[in-house]
Amino acid sequence: MFTGIIEEIGTVKAVRKGTVSAALEISCKDILEDVKVGDSIATNGVCLTVTALTGSGFTADVMHETLNRSSLGTLKAGSHVNLERAMAADGRFGGHIVSGHIDGTGTVRKLQRDDNAVWYTIDCGPSLLRYIIEKGSIAIDGISLTVAKVDADSFSVSIIPHTLSETILAEKKPGDTVNLENDCIGKYVERLMTFNQNHNGQSVSETKQSTLTREFLIENGF
Numbered sequence: 001m002f003t004g005i006i007e008e009i010g011t012v013k014a015v016r017k018g019t020v021s022a023a024l025e026i027s028c029k030d031i032l033e034d035v036k037v038g039d040s041i042a043t044n045g046v047c048l049t050v051t052a053l054t055g056s057g058f059t060a061d062v063m064h065e066t067l068n069r070s071s072l073g074t075l076k077a078g079s080h081v082n083l084e085r086a087m088a089a090d091g092r093f094g095g096h097i098v099s100g101h102i103d104g105t106g107t108v109r110k111l112q113r114d115d116n117a118v119w120y121t122i123d124c125g126p127s128l129l130r131y132i133i134e135k136g137s138i139a140i141d142g143i144s145l146t147v148a149k150v151d152a153d154s155f156s157v158s159i160i161p162h163t164l165s166e167t168i169l170a171e172k173k174p175g176d177t178v179n180l181e182n183d184c185i186g187k188y189v190e191r192l193m194t195f196n197q198n199h200n201g202q203s204v205s206e207t208k209q210s211t212l213t214r215e216f217l218i219e220n221g222f
Contacts, residue, residue, distance in 0.1 A: 004095030004144020012079040020064040027057040042084040045142030045179040047100025095144025096137040131182035139181040
């Protein structure tokens with residue numbers, strides 16, 4: 001579990017590609033203090049498992065499903081990546097609940113300066129946009145951000161100078177791909193409300209009739 005507060009910008013040292021997979025070697029410093037093999041590190045928002053420590057960084061495997069869902073397949077030697085260790089149980093929850101499981105990708109449409117901030121407009125498909133609401137949370141390349149505006153085929157966020165200086169967002173330009181993770185709360189609510197229906201709208205499990213009555217509530221002090 002992560003919070004979307006980036007701890008360090010790392011640099012891809014090497015990418016070893018398989019047929020439909022990849023292995024990354026990432027150079028970093030600050031987050032290595034207490035990292036061990038088997039730990040989780042969010043890399044551009046993707047939860048990866050540390051497979052080895054190199055002294056100047058770590059290595060991680062990327063499977064086929066992850067390459068399909070994310071932008072990690074575009075990384076090459078020299079690429080910069082956002083890094084965050086899994087949240088400690090006694091840590092501050094500075095962002096929002098981020099699982100590190102990418103829902104899909106979006107494309108930067110435009111950047112617009114607004115005094116000390118920069119607006120980023122991101123295009124994405126309806127399967128992602130359905131869970132994005134104004135003033136809700138979204139993770140872009142692993143960064144916990146607040147949605148400022150939602151349109152028919154895009155959404156916008158306003159980025160403060162600190163976030164630009166501490167993440168790779170400052171390197172993004174129109175046309176670039178970013179990883180998106182929707183707020184998990186909306187997805188869970190939708191699943192609970194539609195669990196008793198299949199894709200054709202037909203019942204796939206019995207719905208139990210509630211035995212709760214008004215009289216019962218009054219009798220028990222409600």
